[in-house]
Amino acid sequence: MVVVDDAAQGIGVATALAENGLPVAEVTFRTAGARAAIEAIATDRPDVLVGAGTVVTPAQVDEAVAAGARFLVSPGISRAVVERAQEVGVPIVPGCATASDIMTALELGVTTVKLFPAGVVGGVAALRALSAPFPQVRFVPTGGVSAANLAEFLAVPSVLAVGGSWMVEKTLVAAGDWAEVGRRTREAVEMAAPAAAQTVTTPSAPEEASR
Incomplete structure (x- = not known):
């Protein structure tokens, strides 16, 4: 989850992430330079999977996709936002904090959701509780995730990333x-490696679940 002010910062972050084993960046769409950063990454670093986060309106869906975002993330669940993303054919991970949110997502055909803010709504305990009635749902917890609890979150079978x-x-x-960004990135990748290997080698796990 990247907050940048301009294209140069976007390229710097994308390069540091990619060179240290994590070629994925969700650029939060809440700064004036977010669109320029996404455009720069999409153009100059095609090896990085760049998406837009904090997408809260259908207009932002269009703007982010036009800039080159290959996936979208929203802090909450909005029918209008999800439906617009589906119309333009770009994957979206809407934010869900309750069982009702998840039911809305399922009604819209979405089976991968963002648990947000994970640290506030119950963390790992909430994930395990929500996974029981919704075994078909995969979760991407954000908000309160850190190097200290990364492995704990990834150990939950329903967590995709x-x-x-x-x-x-x-x-x-x-x-x-960028050296420190790179160091922290390598550390995170190393901590996530056991969970990623387990997901890839589990026969029942869907192919897209590799983290």
Whole structure:
């Protein structure tokens, strides 16, 4: 989960992530430079899977996709936003915090949701509780995920991936400290490796579940 102010910062983050084993960036769509950053990453770093986060209106769906976003993430569940994303053919992971949210997602044909804010709504305990009545749903917890609890979240079978910003902390990005961003990224990738290997080798896991 990346917060950047311009295209240069976007390229810096994308390069640091990719060169350290994590070629995925969700650029939050809440800064003036977010669109430019997505455009730059999509153009100059095609090896990085770039998406837009904090997408809260259908208009932002169009803007993000036009900029080159290959996936969308929303903090909540909005029929209008999800339906627009489906219309333009771009995957969206809507935010869900309750069973009712998840039921709305399922009604819209969405089976991968973002548990947000994970740390506030119950963390791992909430994931396990919500997984019971919704075994078909995969979760991407964000909000409260850190290096300290990354492995714990990834150990939950229904978790597809996690999202966090500790690797790309805004002060590091502002200072252009790509070495530290790279170090934190490598650390996170190493911690996630056992869970990723387990997902890939589990016969019952869907192919797209590799983390």
